[in-house]
Amino acid sequence: MSKNNFIPVNTPLLDGNELKYVTECITTGWISSEGPFVDKFESALAQYTDRRHGIAVANGTAALDIAFSAIGLKKGDEVILPSHTIISCILQIIRIGAIPILVDSELKTWNMDVDEIESKITSKTKAILAVHLYGLPCRIDKIIEIADKHNLYVIEDAAQMIGQTFNGKPCGSFGHISTTSFYPNKQVTTGEGGMCLTNDDDLANKCRSFRNLCFQTESRFVHKELGWNYRMTNIQAALGLAQVEKLDEHVVLKRKIGNKYSELLKDISGFNLPLMETEYAKNIYWVYGIFLNENSKYNAKEAMLLLQEAGIATRPFYYPMHLQPVFQEDKLFEGQEYPNAEILYNRAFYIPSGVGFTENDVEAVSKVLIDLFKV
Ligand SMILES: Cc1ncc(COP(=O)(O)O)c(C=O)c1O
Incomplete structure (x- = not known):
């Protein structure tokens, strides 16, 4: 068990060239986004994900904001997610005044149910946001097929899935733009950070411009569009480069943690474990989710509270977009139902993992869970 007898939900691993590269930033004085590690990090991740361009930004949310603006999303357009x-x-869909069109999730993979997409397409649909969640990719092949048929943009949110593949092709390589996050619970971390990845030169230029306040090369302070300062610093990129160098090892560690949990927890009744694999991918266990059975003795909130009392941090699964209080006043999703999204929120949560997590930690957490759920 970790220090203070408390196991945090995530522990990053920074045991490669991180210190060396960050020291280089300090000793050379290159600490802003102008420093050389930004380009190096962008190229390294673009290469890893089979992309022509990487545009490093301040975080994964910023990457999504930029991606929607880069595809020219306008007021009244619809986006499926x-x-x-x-x-x-x-x-950013909301801020632009575009309309989010929701689909439900699959209870088996915890990912978006792509079979619902086609019936939601209208003449206003501009894009599909393909989000990979928890450890298995969503059916990005089907999403691309539907998007191609209807001439739609695909943005792939690969925040949780860098290092994962779909049918052998890297996540982050699909769609018009992929986005990712480098928060410390990701396979590649820069503390805070994100990236847009694309093969399209024009989209890449737009992403670069939106990241940098839409300054113009010819007349810097004359603006034709509104951008953001979403730049990534050289120090963050230095961390990122060192992390990409270790990405394959991080993926092995993630799978080791996940498989160990599955082995230790396999006989417990009361909850379902994450699928180990599907026909298109092996689980990368971005986090290790626990999906309580209908007749489990606890709901997710109760189980998380008991684990907290035992010194184990957890996080709930996402609260569905259609229930968010912030959208209620505008009645954005009034009368809409996405039952599986609600089931996932009510009955699922995740337990500690993280690339820096040890086998002892896995054993300690599993022991508490086994005790809690014994009949
Ligand atoms: C699927 C997904 N998209 C977007 C984000 C946002 O990334 P960030 O926290 O870096 O803004 C996250 C963060 O965890 C995420 O998991």
Whole structure:
């Protein structure tokens, strides 16, 4: 068990060239976004994900904001996305005045139910946001097929899935723009950070411009569009480069943690474990989710509270977008139902993992869970 007998929900691993590269930033004085590690990090992740361009930004939410603006999303356009996801996915859609069109999730994979997408397409649909959640990719092949048929943009939110593949192709390589996050619970971390990845030169230029206040090369302070300062610093990128160098090892560690949990918890009744694999991917266990049975003796809130009392941090699954209080006044999703999104929120949560997590930690958490759920 960790220090103070408390196991945090995530522990990053910074045991490669992180210190060396960050020291280089300090000794050379290159600490802003102008420093050389930004380009190096962008190229390294773009190469890893089979992309021509990487545009490093301040965080994963910023990457999504930029991606929606780069595809030219306008007021009144519709974007299809899952109800069960993080709020980051919907923010820029709402701010632009576009309309989020939700789909429900699958209870088996916890990802968006792509079979619901086609019936939601209208003449106003501009894009599909494909979000990979928890450890298995969503059916990005089907999403691309539908998008191609209807001439729609696909943005792939690969925040949780860098290092994962879909049918052998890297997550982050699909769709017009992919976005990712480098928060410390990710396989690659820069503390805070994100990236847009694309093969399209024009979209890449737009992403770069939106990231940097839409300054113009010819007349810097004359603006034709509104951007953000979403730049990533050289120090963050230095961390990122060192992390990409270790990405394959991090993926192995993540899978080791996940598989160990599955082995230790396999005989417990009361909850379902994450699927180990599907025909298109092996679980990367971005986090290790616990999905309580209908007749489990606890709901997710109760189980999380008991684990907290035992010194184990947990997080709930996402609160569905259609139930968010912030959208209620505008009656954005009034009368809409996404039952599986609600089931996932009520009956699922995740337990500690993280690339820096040890086998002892896995054993300690599993022991508490086994005790809690014994009949
Ligand atoms: C699927 C998904 N999208 C977007 C984000 C937002 O990333 P950030 O926290 O870096 O803004 C996250 C963060 O965890 C995420 O999991």
